[in-house]
Structures are given as structure tokens and as C-alpha cells.
Ligand code: FES
């Protein structure tokens with residue numbers, strides 16, 4: 001079947017089987033940041049944004065994305081770049097498997113809720129599993145990033161007065 005969608009701002013038309021997973025579809029289009037981990041909707045590694053909402057691409061058919069917009073980390077580089085420096089500053093950068101899904105979900109969280117509490121951050125990211133961390137470093141990095149955004153906003157507001 002023919003699938004037409006917008007992938008990271010690019011109009012894509014490609015053939016896929018009716019049972020092709022969105023995960024395999026986007027990887028075939030070169031979006032290899034999207035990783036296959038558990039393949040059972042449990043680890044968060046395969047997260048993409050479907051019309052701006054995070055979904056687990058290992059549990060979504062490519063056909064369901066027909067006519068819609070899909071974003072992967074490849075399409076969010078500028079948004080992600082600044083954020084990941086705060087994670088690295090906390091020594092909390094993750095492996096190449098975990099990092100894309102974690103960044104995708106954090107970006108989605110901050111778009112939805114620009115001023116989350118620690119509890120809201122933990123709840124939103126609960127589906128991102130990592131075998132090697134206690135998650136506290138990531139939480140500190142997100143908090144530092146949000147504080148920096150607030151300071152930038154405050155400095156801008158002050159300059160505008
Ligand atoms: S590979 Fe999709 S949630 Fe783990």
C-alpha cells in the first residue's frame with residue numbers, strides 16, 4: 001500500500017505492507033535515531049511524535065500515520081541540542097539507544113507543560129526505561145535546563161521593559 005506522510009517537514013510517499021510498523025517505516029526513510037528495544041511497548045526507545053504527540057512506533061502501524069505528520073530526533077536537532085548539553089553537564093547523558101527516546105519524550109513534555117514539577121517530570125518519563133541509571137541525573141539536567149530557560153525569559157522581559 002502507498003503511505004503518504006510528512007516526516008520531519010518533508011513530504012514522503014512510500015510503499016509499505018499493511019502490517020509494517022511505523023518504527024520500520026521511519027528507519028527505512030533514514031531516521032535511524034529511532035531505536036528498536038523491547039518491541040513490546042515497554043521501553044520508550046522507539047518514541048516518535050505523531051502529530052506532535054509521543055507514540056511508541058513499535059506499536060503503531062505505518063498505515064495509521066498515513067496523512068499525518070511524524071517527527072523524529074532528526075527533525076528536532078536544534079531543540080534537542082541545547083537541552084542535551086544540560087544533561088551532559090550532570091554526567092547524565094545516556095547511551096545511543098536510550099538517548100533519542102528520552103529526548104523526544106522530554107521535548108514533548110516541555111511543549112505540553114513548560115513548567116512541570118519533579119513529580120510531573122518523573123510521571124511523564126516513567127515509560128523511558130534505562131538499565132544503568134537512577135534517573136536522578138536526568139531529572140537534575142531537565143531542572144537545570146528549565147531554570148536556564150526561565151532566566152533567559154526573565155532577562156528578555158527585563159530588556160523589553
Ligand atoms: S521498542 Fe518500542 S517501546 Fe521498546
Ligand code: FES
Nearest residue numbers: 094095098130131
Ligand atoms: S543509558 Fe542506555 S541503558 Fe542506560
